[in-house]
Amino acid sequence: MGKGGQDEGKRRSGSAASDPDPAAPVFPAWARTPSECLAELGVSADRGLSSEEAAARLQRYGPNELERHAPPSVWKLVLEQFDDTLVRILLLAAVVSFVLALYDGAEGGEVGVTAFVEPLVIFLILIVNAVVGVWQESNAEKALEALKEIQSEHATVKRHGRWSHGLPARDLVxxxxxxxxxxxxxxADMRVLQLISSTLRVEQGSLTGETASVNKTSHKIELEDTDIxxxxxxxxxxxxxVNGSAVCVVTGTGMATEIGKIHAQIQEASQEEDDTPLKKKLNEFGEALTAIIGVICALVWLINLKYFLSWEYVDGWPRNFKFSFEKCTYYFEIAVALAVAAIPEGLPAVITTCLALGTRKMAQKNALVRKLPSVETLGCTTVICSDKTGTLTTNQMSAVKLVAIGRWPDTLRSFKVDGTTYDPTDGKIHDWPSLSMDENLQMIAKIAAVCNDASIAHAEHQYVATGMPTEAALKLWSRFWLRKWGFLVAILHLWIHLIC
Structure with a gap:
C-alpha cells in the first residue's frame, strides 16, 4: 500500500454501493501547494463548505465509511466444516452404520443401544468438530468487524466560516x-494546509507498520509518484x-482513503483462499484411505460371495442361481464394519483440538486467527523476513531508570523503575524516598507530569496511551510518584488543570 491516493475507489451512497463519480477529485494533493489544492477542490480555507455544498458532495461521493460486507451465514460456516475428504468419509460411514442398524431392527433382529453406539460416536465427533470450527471463525469475523473502530467518529469541521465541533466523521466530504x-x-485522508503549532507528528503504524511517529509539514512534495x-x-x-495541531483539507473519504484500499484488498484476498499445507495433506490422506478401504472391503465381500450366491453347472454353463439377500446383507455389514474400523474417527477431533489450543495461545498474544488450519501454516514457516525490529514492537515505551543529581552537585543518584505496560499499578520505583523528597526530585516529577501532551486511559480491560510513547512513559512514571505522595495528588492535579 505504498503508492496510493491516485485511484478513486468505489464510493457508497447511503447503504447501497454505487460507482464513483467520474468528476471526483483525483489529483496528487501532496505535489500541489495548499492554494492549488483548495482551488482544485473548490473551497475557501476561511469559510469552508456551506451546508448545501456539503450535502451535494455527500450525495455525490457517499458517506465517509468503509464498505460493510455481509458476514457468512451460520449454515455456510457449518457446511464449510464438512468440506474435507476425511470428514466426508466419516460422515458416510456413520450414515451407513446407522442405516444398517435400523435395517437389522426392521428384519426382526435384536437392536439395542450398542448397535447405534458407533454411528452416534462418529456423529458426535463430527458435530463437535463443526461447532469448534464455526465458533472460531465467528469470533474472528467479529474481531475483524471491530477493527473498523480504527476510524474516527467525530471531527472539528469549518462550515459557513464557523468551526463545528463533534460533526459525525461519516458526513465528511x-x-x-x-x-x-x-x-x-x-x-479521512487530508492535505495539511497550515500548522497551528510549531510541529505536527502523526503515528501512522496502522498503514506502514512503523512504530516511530512521522513529522508532517504543509510544504508540497516534488515527486508525484511516492510512497506513504x-x-x-x-x-x-x-x-x-501524537503531537501538535493543524488545519487540513479533506482529499479522500471512505473507500478512496488508504485504509479503504487496504480494506478492499483484504476483502478481495479473503475470497481467494488456498488450502493450507495441512488441509492438502489431510485430503491426500483421505483420498488414499478411501481407495485402500474400498479395495479391501470389496475383496472381503467377494471372498464371501459363495456364501450368499451359489449356482450349478449344467452342460458347462452356470444354471440354477441361488441368492440369499439376508446373507448378502450380513457380509456387507462385515465389510462396512471393517471400513469403519479402519477409519481414524478421532483424527479430525484431535486435529481440531490441537489447532484450537494453538489459536487460544495466539489470542492471548493479541493474534487474530480467522481459520483454524492457518495455525499449522504459521507453524510450517521457517523464515520470517522483516525490514527492521522496530516493525515488530508494540509501540510502547516505559521508563527503566531515573538518574538525578544527588545532595551534592558532583554526585548522582539512580532509581530503578519496574513495569512494561501503561498500567499504573504494574510497576514501582526502587529505593524511592517515601518520607522526604528534595526539590530536585519534585521538579523532575512535576516536569514529567505538566510538560506532557500524552494521556493514559483505561479501555476494555487494558490501559492505552494517546500521544508520543516517550511522553506516555514519563506520564506513567509521574503517576508512580503521585502514588508515593498521595496527599499532594489533588493539589498537583489542580495546578496542572490551571496551567493547561
Missing part, C-alpha cells in the same frame, strides 16, 4: 476544512495525531 489536535484520530512515508504533507484516515 472532499473539500471539508478540518482541524486536528493532539490525540485526534484522523477521520514520503507524503509528508498528507495525513491519512485511521492514523493518530
Amino acid at each position: 472532499p473539500g471539508d476544512i478540518v482541524e486536528l489536535r493532539v490525540g485526534d484520530k484522523v477521520p 512515508q514520503g507524503k509528508e504533507c498528507m495525513v491519512f484516515a485511521g492514523t493518530t495525531v
Whole structure:
C-alpha cells in the first residue's frame, strides 16, 4: 500500500454501493501547494463548505465509511466444516452404520443401544468438530468487524466560516476544512494546509507498520509518484495525531482513503483462499484411505460371495442361481464394519483440538486467527523476513531508570523503575524516598507530569496511551510518584488543570 491516493475507489451512497463519480477529485494533493489544492477542490480555507455544498458532495461521493460486507451465514460456516475428504468419509460411514442398524431392527433382529453406539460416536465427533470450527471463525469475523473502530467518529469541521465541533466523521466530504489536535484520530485522508503549532507528528503504524511517529509539514512534495512515508504533507484516515495541531483539507473519504484500499484488498484476498499445507495433506490422506478401504472391503465381500450366491453347472454353463439377500446383507455389514474400523474417527477431533489450543495461545498474544488450519501454516514457516525490529514492537515505551543529581552537585543518584505496560499499578520505583523528597526530585516529577501532551486511559480491560510513547512513559512514571505522595495528588492535579 505504498503508492496510493491516485485511484478513486468505489464510493457508497447511503447503504447501497454505487460507482464513483467520474468528476471526483483525483489529483496528487501532496505535489500541489495548499492554494492549488483548495482551488482544485473548490473551497475557501476561511469559510469552508456551506451546508448545501456539503450535502451535494455527500450525495455525490457517499458517506465517509468503509464498505460493510455481509458476514457468512451460520449454515455456510457449518457446511464449510464438512468440506474435507476425511470428514466426508466419516460422515458416510456413520450414515451407513446407522442405516444398517435400523435395517437389522426392521428384519426382526435384536437392536439395542450398542448397535447405534458407533454411528452416534462418529456423529458426535463430527458435530463437535463443526461447532469448534464455526465458533472460531465467528469470533474472528467479529474481531475483524471491530477493527473498523480504527476510524474516527467525530471531527472539528469549518462550515459557513464557523468551526463545528463533534460533526459525525461519516458526513465528511472532499473539500471539508478540518482541524486536528493532539490525540485526534484522523477521520479521512487530508492535505495539511497550515500548522497551528510549531510541529505536527502523526503515528501512522496502522498503514506502514512503523512504530516511530512521522513529522508532517504543509510544504508540497516534488515527486508525484511516492510512497506513504514520503507524503509528508498528507495525513491519512485511521492514523493518530501524537503531537501538535493543524488545519487540513479533506482529499479522500471512505473507500478512496488508504485504509479503504487496504480494506478492499483484504476483502478481495479473503475470497481467494488456498488450502493450507495441512488441509492438502489431510485430503491426500483421505483420498488414499478411501481407495485402500474400498479395495479391501470389496475383496472381503467377494471372498464371501459363495456364501450368499451359489449356482450349478449344467452342460458347462452356470444354471440354477441361488441368492440369499439376508446373507448378502450380513457380509456387507462385515465389510462396512471393517471400513469403519479402519477409519481414524478421532483424527479430525484431535486435529481440531490441537489447532484450537494453538489459536487460544495466539489470542492471548493479541493474534487474530480467522481459520483454524492457518495455525499449522504459521507453524510450517521457517523464515520470517522483516525490514527492521522496530516493525515488530508494540509501540510502547516505559521508563527503566531515573538518574538525578544527588545532595551534592558532583554526585548522582539512580532509581530503578519496574513495569512494561501503561498500567499504573504494574510497576514501582526502587529505593524511592517515601518520607522526604528534595526539590530536585519534585521538579523532575512535576516536569514529567505538566510538560506532557500524552494521556493514559483505561479501555476494555487494558490501559492505552494517546500521544508520543516517550511522553506516555514519563506520564506513567509521574503517576508512580503521585502514588508515593498521595496527599499532594489533588493539589498537583489542580495546578496542572490551571496551567493547561
